[in-house]
Amino acid sequence: MSTPTPVPVTPETIRDVPKVLLHDHLDGGLRPGTVVELAEASGYRGLPTTDPAALGVWFREAADSGSLERYLETFAHTCGVMQDQDALVRVAAECAQDLAADGVVYAEVRYAPELFTEHGLDLPTIVETVQAGFREGERRAAADGRTVRIGTLLCAMRQNARASEIAELAVRYRDAGVVGFDIAGPEAGFPPTRTLDAFDYLRRENAHFTIHAGEAFGLPSIWEAIQHCGAERLGHGVRIIDDITVDGDGKAHLGPLASYVRDRRIPLEMCPSSNLQTGAATSIGEHPFGLLADLRFRVTVNTDNRLMSGCTVTSELAALVDAFGYGWADLRRFTINAMKSAFIGFDERLAIIDDVIKPAYAPLVGDWRASRPTAPAGRPAPR
Ligand SMILES: O=c1[nH]cnc2c1ncn2[C@@H]1O[C@H](CO)[C@@H](O)[C@H]1O
Numbered sequence: 441m442s443t444p445t446p447v448p449v450t451p452e453t454i455r456d457v458p459k460v461l462l463h464d465h466l467d468g469g470l471r472p473g474t475v476v477e478l479a480e481a482s483g484y485r486g487l488p489t490t491d492p493a494a495l496g497v498w499f500r501e502a503a504d505s506g507s508l509e510r511y512l513e514t515f516a517h518t519c520g521v522m523q524d525q526d527a528l529v530r531v532a533a534e535c536a537q538d539l540a541a542d543g544v545v546y547a548e549v550r551y552a553p554e555l556f557t558e559h560g561l562d563l564p565t566i567v568e569t570v571q572a573g574f575r576e577g578e579r580r581a582a583a584d585g586r587t588v589r590i591g592t593l594l595c596a597m598r599q600n601a602r603a604s605e606i607a608e609l610a611v612r613y614r615d616a617g618v619v620g621f622d623i624a625g626p627e628a629g630f631p632p633t634r635t636l637d638a639f640d641y642l643r644r645e646n647a648h649f650t651i652h653a654g655e656a657f658g659l660p661s662i663w664e665a666i667q668h669c670g671a672e673r674l675g676h677g678v679r680i681i682d683d684i685t686v687d688g689d690g691k692a693h694l695g696p697l698a699s700y701v702r703d704r705r706i707p708l709e710m711c712p713s714s715n716l717q718t719g720a721a722t723s724i725g726e727h728p729f730g731l732l733a734d735l736r737f738r739v740t741v742n743t744d745n746r747l748m749s750g751c752t753v754t755s756e757l758a759a760l761v762d763a764f765g766y767g768w769a770d771l772r773r774f775t776i777n778a779m780k781s782a783f784i785g786f787d788e789r790l791a792i793i794d795d796v797i798k799p800a801y802a803p804l805v806g807d808w809r810a811s812r813p814t815a816p817a818g819r820p821a822p823r
């Protein structure tokens with residue numbers, strides 16, 4: 441029997457394998473053309489340009505400021521056009537379609553309902569409308585032959601005082617596709633302990649949550665998120681690198697917090713391109729992802745904001761492949777890491793790992809036992 445030719449790891453081949461996305465903001469992923477059309481329909485006058493291509497460039501450049509606070513200012517324009525139900529349905533449906541087209545099979549997409557109330561929508565209506573949009577997008581993707589499942593995370597903004605209200609909303613809609621909670625927004629000056637009541641409530645309700653921590657601020661933020669608030673995952677968490685030293689022989693020494701994060705398998709929702717823009721990392725090649733992955737932290741690869749970074753899950757993975765020389769076995773590990781860390785039930789996660797992810801990667805890593813016997817010869821295993 442002849443040995444199959446290895447499949448090269450390229451952006452095209454990466455796009456074709458199933459991928460999992462845990463950290464993606466709904467209001468950071470609009471198509472530039474959609475922003476322009478929604479602005480026109482709603483009378484929003486604040487856009488810096490109404491040319492879609494130029495607007496895409498504007499978002500990437502404006503977000504490329506080296507500061508999280510300035511990066512976040514660009515969201516005024518996306519949230520500005522997401523104030524009515526038609527807009528929310530459209531943005532959510534297109535999000536599901538775009539992720540499916542990128543080969544994402546499971547995603548958790550987050551947004552802050554409190555940012556869409558400017559024209560009078562109430563919070564439950566916002567949540568129900570976004571859910572309807574995701575379901576519509578999943579249906580359209582299925583009609584194109586692609587299966588994607590979108591879970592939702594509701595964010596509270598750190599600088600506002602509505603975390604308990606948003607946490608209650610997340611619990612109320614837990615059986616309608618909301619799978620968890622998060623806090624987002626400026627990190628410095630807004631420690632997660634400000635919203636301790638919300639986290640205590642979520643734990644009493646056995647609900648899931650992640651926290652943006654260790655992005656613009658260092659170890660104390662990560663420590664509070666995990667040890668005070670009880671975060672199951674860390675949004676970014678890149679600054680955990682500050683608790684790791686590498687000696688002259690290349691041996692890494694983990695401090696107590698880094699050890700805890702690794703020992704407890706706390707998932708890191710890493711977003712390399714976003715980190716370059718906010719100044720949390722200097723280049724992809726120097727991004728802590730490389731060391732953290734080598735040290736077997738539970739790293740996952742995410743987009744954060746596809747519009748502001750001009751990225752996709754595929755392009756983030758491809759950039760890491762370029763920088764660190766990863767092969768299919770590494771990409772499979774990052775994908776399974778993400779699926780294991782999702783906030784849906786264990787049986788559902790296992791089904792996606794066993795029935796979708798492993799069979800598709802098996803021929804690529806030369807593990808023919810895990811590939812589907814039904815896969816037609818010469819074609820990739822079905823996703
Ligand atoms: O990387 C980030 N760090 C902190 N906050 C963020 C990041 N990306 C987006 N948002 C904030 O989350 C809100 C809800 O989606 C966005 O409006 C933005 O203000």
Ligand SMILES: [Zn+2]
Pocket residue numbers: 463465624652675744
């Ligand atoms: Zn984020």
